[in-house]
Amino acid sequence: MRKKKIIIGNWKMNPLSAKEAAKIFIPIKKTAGRLKKTETIVCPPFIYLKNFSEQKGKCLIGAQDVFWKDNGSFTGEISPLMLKSLPVSHVIIGHSERRALGENNEVVSKKISAAISAGLKMILCVGEKERPDEASHLNFVANQVKESLKGVSAKSAGNIIIAYEPVWAIGDGSKGPASPEDALEMSIFIKKVLTEIFGKKKADAVPILYGGSVDPGNAREFLEKGAMDGLLVGRESLNPKGFSDILRIAENV
Ligand code: PGA
Numbered sequence: 001m002r003k004k005k006i007i008i009g010n011w012k013m014n015p016l017s018a019k020e021a022a023k024i025f026i027p028i029k030k031t032a033g034r035l036k037k038t039e040t041i042v043c044p045p046f047i048y049l050k051n052f053s054e055q056k057g058k059c060l061i062g063a064q065d066v067f068w069k070d071n072g073s074f075t076g077e078i079s080p081l082m083l084k085s086l087p088v089s090h091v092i093i094g095h096s097e098r099r100a101l102g103e104n105n106e107v108v109s110k111k112i113s114a115a116i117s118a119g120l121k122m123i124l125c126v127g128e129k130e131r132p133d134e135a136s137h138l139n140f141v142a143n144q145v146k147e148s149l150k151g152v153s154a155k156s157a158g159n160i161i162i163a164y165e166p167v168w169a170i171g172d173g174s175k176g177p178a179s180p181e182d183a184l185e186m187s188i189f190i191k192k193v194l195t196e197i198f199g200k201k202k203a204d205a206v207p208i209l210y211g212g213s214v215d216p217g218n219a220r221e222f223l224e225k226g227a228m229d230g231l232l233v234g235r236e237s238l239n240p241k242g243f244s245d246i247l248r249i250a251e252n253v
Pocket of ligand 1: 010165169170171172174211212213214232234236
């Protein structure tokens with residue numbers, strides 16, 4: 001039987017109130033509840049996590065970031081154990097919007113180790129800012145993967161999902177999505193890097209997702225032509241109709 005597709009909604013810093021958040025979440029939860037071959041993970045801002053985790057139905061709930069210490073004098077931070085206590089099952093680590101605020105591979109690696117110790121599953125985001133020539137984006141992503149997963153043992157590979165998100169394809173000012181062929185090439189390449197780290201069997205089991213301007217119009221081609229294991233959706237995940245359409249597409253590919 002084929003593996004379940006993984007569809008993740010990254011709500012970023014939206015919406016502005018718990019009431020609006022519920023309005024978006026309830027229809028998504030309904031759609032997710034009817035699916036058998038698709039895993040739905042919704043990642044709202046921290047302040048909505050508790051509420052969502054208490055009424056999540058078949059949806060899984062993820063945070064958008066986490067700190068690397070369990071507790072202590074770290075004003076404004078949220079620890080992996082706090083997330084675990086809600087309970088939240090997943091956390092996005094190393095999103096390009098966090099990297100743009102100064103997060104580097106070393107910080108990402110500390111967060112990954114802390115999340116693993118707490119028993120969280122993580123979505124590690126990688127992706128190049130530009131493609132000036134044929135190969136430098138591959139080297140850039142290989143380096144991100146290797147440095148971010150430094151010290152992670154093969155037995156933890158089952159807790160890792162990798163989202164390939166070329167920075168130039170993300171958000172409002174983007175150039176639009178990558179092509180399914182670009183995503184496929186990069187996912188094969190990431191598998192190769194993972195094989196060097198974890199060995200073939202463990203590496204093969206790590207899902208590779210695509211993210212960057214995904215919408216109901218292009219979701220199918222990333223899953224079929226691009227052979228992606230799933231999608232990380234930003235803007236369209238705040239549109240319950242559009243996100244539900246993406247979930248149904250994933251269920252039927
Ligand atoms: P986008 O964002 O779908 O709005 O391009 C994707 C992401 O940042 O995860």
